[in-house]
Structure formats: C-alpha cells, structure tokens
Amino acid sequence: MPLAEILGSIQRSELYVVHIGRQNGPRVATLTVDDRASDLRWTEDERRDAARYVHKLYVVPRVAPGLGSALLDWAGRHAAGAGAEWLRLDVWTENRRLRQYYEDQGFSLVRVVGGLDSGALYQRPSTTCVERDPSLIIVDSTTEYVPPPSEP
Known part of the structure; x- marks a missing residue:
C-alpha cells in the first residue's frame, strides 16, 4: 500500500490502532475501515450498496486471544452506525x-x-456479532502521523 494511501486513511480517521490498556500502551492491532470499494473486486451494483470495507487487519499473534473477532464486531457496529448494511x-x-x-x-x-x-470477496451483515469477550472493545481512531527522520 503506497504511503500516500496510508496517510489519506489517517487524515480521514479511517485507520485504527489498538493499544493494550492505555493509548500509549503497546500496539497490538491495526485495521482500516472505509467506504471505498475496489473497482477491480466489487461490481458496480455492489459498490452502490451501503457497505464498509475492512482493510489491513493485523493482530499481533498470541497477545490478546479473541481480539481479531472483537475488532471485526467493532467494525460491524461502526459500519452499522454509519448506515451501512454490509461489512466486507x-x-x-x-x-x-x-x-x-x-x-x-x-x-x-x-x-x-x-x-x-x-x-476472495466476503461480506456479512454489519449487525452480525460473534465476539467472545466484550471487554476487548478498545478501539480509537489514530489521527497522528510522525514521519521518520530525514536522511542527512
């Protein structure tokens, strides 16, 4: 994914970073949720559907069992709150x-x-929840980007 695309997701508050315990705690997961469907993947009719798309979901292995499921459920609630019928x-x-x-x-x-x-294209109704541990709902939008130091 090009840097400009990542920065755009941050600026639009679509990129989320999950920390353990507090905002400056260890980062354990990330995901992007947006309303942009790929022309290469989704048909014109599907792109007109009220849907949100999950991209770049990553969870640090074995740190928080069930976190991936909880994040997908959170993304579904987030999508439903935005009026989306589908999470894709x-x-x-x-x-x-x-x-x-x-x-x-x-x-x-x-x-x-x-x-x-x-x-491989997947979807579920945005209202579907399968989370096993509701205490894992700890997501906040990341809106900051700190560029790497410039090369001398």
Missing part, C-alpha cells in the same frame, strides 16, 4: 486458513475474482 473484505485467494477464519466470523463468500491475489 477481500482475502488472499489461496489462503484457505484465513478464509476459514473469516467464515468462522460469520462472513459469507460472495465470489472469487480471478487474476487477483486478494480476490
């Missing part, structure tokens, strides 16, 4: 383990788009 995402087509994970989280396969690595 795309998954690497060949990653059967990850695809099964999303299916276990209540997502249904819409279709597989040929010719794209990340062409």
Whole structure:
C-alpha cells in the first residue's frame, strides 16, 4: 500500500490502532475501515450498496486471544452506525486458513475474482456479532502521523 494511501486513511480517521490498556500502551492491532470499494473486486451494483470495507487487519499473534473477532464486531457496529448494511473484505485467494477464519466470523463468500491475489470477496451483515469477550472493545481512531527522520 503506497504511503500516500496510508496517510489519506489517517487524515480521514479511517485507520485504527489498538493499544493494550492505555493509548500509549503497546500496539497490538491495526485495521482500516472505509467506504471505498475496489473497482477491480466489487461490481458496480455492489459498490452502490451501503457497505464498509475492512482493510489491513493485523493482530499481533498470541497477545490478546479473541481480539481479531472483537475488532471485526467493532467494525460491524461502526459500519452499522454509519448506515451501512454490509461489512466486507477481500482475502488472499489461496489462503484457505484465513478464509476459514473469516467464515468462522460469520462472513459469507460472495465470489472469487480471478487474476487477483486478494480476490476472495466476503461480506456479512454489519449487525452480525460473534465476539467472545466484550471487554476487548478498545478501539480509537489514530489521527497522528510522525514521519521518520530525514536522511542527512
């Protein structure tokens, strides 16, 4: 993902970083939730649907079991609060383990788009929740970006 795209997500308050315990605690997860559907993946009719899209979901392994599920549920509530009917995402087509994970989280396969690595398209109603530990709802939008130091 190009830096300009990441910065745009930050500026639009679409990029979220999850910390343990407090805002300056260790970062354990990140995700982006937005309303922009890929023209390469979603049909014109689907792009007109009231939907939010999860991108770049990453959870540090074994730090907070159930956090991924809780974040997807949070994203669904966030989407529903914005008037979206669907929570959608795309998954690497060949990653059967990850695809099964999303299916276990209540997502249904819409279709597989040929010719794209990340062409397995999934969706679930934004109101679906499968979280196992409601205490894991600890997400705040990240709106700051600190660029790396300039090279001398």
